Amino acid sequence: MDQKERERLEKIVAQNEYMKYLGLELLDVDLGYARARIPYSHKLLNPYGYLHGGVLFSLADIVAGLAACTYGGNSVTIDGSMNYARPAMNTKDIICEAREVRQGKHVAVYRVEILNDERLLLDTGTFTFFMM
């Protein structure tokens, strides 16, 4: 993928205040693909002491949205859904990977997986974007 595109995406992450709060670190981007990490951090927990479902959805939405931008253009989320299979706890980091299902001219669909330190699958999600 184009190096300029990669830098554009890295800049988006570096400059956004909410992504900074999440501690989001972009690990890899390629055509139709993105991977990022957030830490297990006290300020991101739900009342039960594991990472908040909204934090995990945010991570997934961001990573899938970045993956959809790897072909150029900007992605606006039309809808997203998350299935929470296992609690996000007892892990140092959380990894999120997004993979293309279909990158259309107007509409893009990406699947995401959220994994813990031991690469155990915690959550799955699917996001639909409008491309501009």
Add this chain to the structure above:
Amino acid sequence: MDQKERERLEKIVAQNEYMKYLGLELLDVDLGYARARIPYSHKLLNPYGYLHGGVLFSLADIVAGLAACTYGGNSVTIDGSMNYARPAMNTKDIICEAREVRQGKHVAVYRVEILNDERLLLDTGTFTFFMM
């Protein structure tokens, strides 16, 4: 609804660090119902300058989860989905309302609506909880 239950839910919101970051204010709870508000705030925006989809999902998940707790017990999100119909911008606050579809013994389903200052419907969502 029971006053002690109400205080329990208010305490959850008051003590959680992520909810504080969101600026979440609980406005009303009743059996099978909850309403809360977050401000349109710089630290919650996406790169386009409107409230981040992950922030809105977090709001919806929290409000629906609180509504599911109004009968007693604790709710754990099984899955959630959001449809983003209109950008959350040009508004001072964002209101989220959650209403019961079904409160089962094990599984609860709630619908949410996200509205701007003028009560325009911005987003809809549905959440499924496991009750413990």
Add this chain to the structure above:
Amino acid sequence: MDQKERERLEKIVAQNEYMKYLGLELLDVDLGYARARIPYSHKLLNPYGYLHGGVLFSLADIVAGLAACTYGGNSVTIDGSMNYARPAMNTKDIICEAREVRQGKHVAVYRVEILNDERLLLDTGTFTFFMM
């Protein structure tokens, strides 16, 4: 809403073989709205003896898709989700209503409710369409 549009939608329902199998009867259409009925019928049941979730999803997809066509144009389903709150049984008919969340130029979002004879809410769903 335009009478010609209405007739166009009625014709779609009358000519489609799968909709005939479902026994789908279009009850009402208006701008951003549609309502239809299917019978509780032996040939539509799941192994437990209530209406199959796939049948109810089909009904919802069709009704929401017709509602999205009331402004003209054709709708193609991008995605859809259903939450099954109560079993569809002990009822003569099942009613499905679809209401507009947003009718955009390219993307339309509709919510659906599925009700039994006594107008009890059985299921809810949300559908996203690409308009052509």
Add this chain to the structure above:
Amino acid sequence: MDQKERERLEKIVAQNEYMKYLGLELLDVDLGYARARIPYSHKLLNPYGYLHGGVLFSLADIVAGLAACTYGGNSVTIDGSMNYARPAMNTKDIICEAREVRQGKHVAVYRVEILNDERLLLDTGTFTFFMM
């Protein structure tokens, strides 16, 4: 997986009238896994001439539900969602595969993929079941 369980699932498919209409053929089941096929058939099309989204959702719901039953017990769909990436046409058959995300005691989550003759990914979905 237990041979008796396998026969129980094959019997469910063989006896259900709606599954017969779909032409559903169970190809494989194993612990946390199921695969089935339906034909591209005139009686399953939408008005545009490709397989109806409701038919594909039905297929996915059935296959995921069967996969969830491979550990024993019965599955009731709590919710399901489908993303339609490519039209289901110009293919003799449609294959659906369901794989376990998590098989809990009460709640099970399965992902599905729908593929055409050339194993091109057409649609993805996720289903949540209550186990009884």
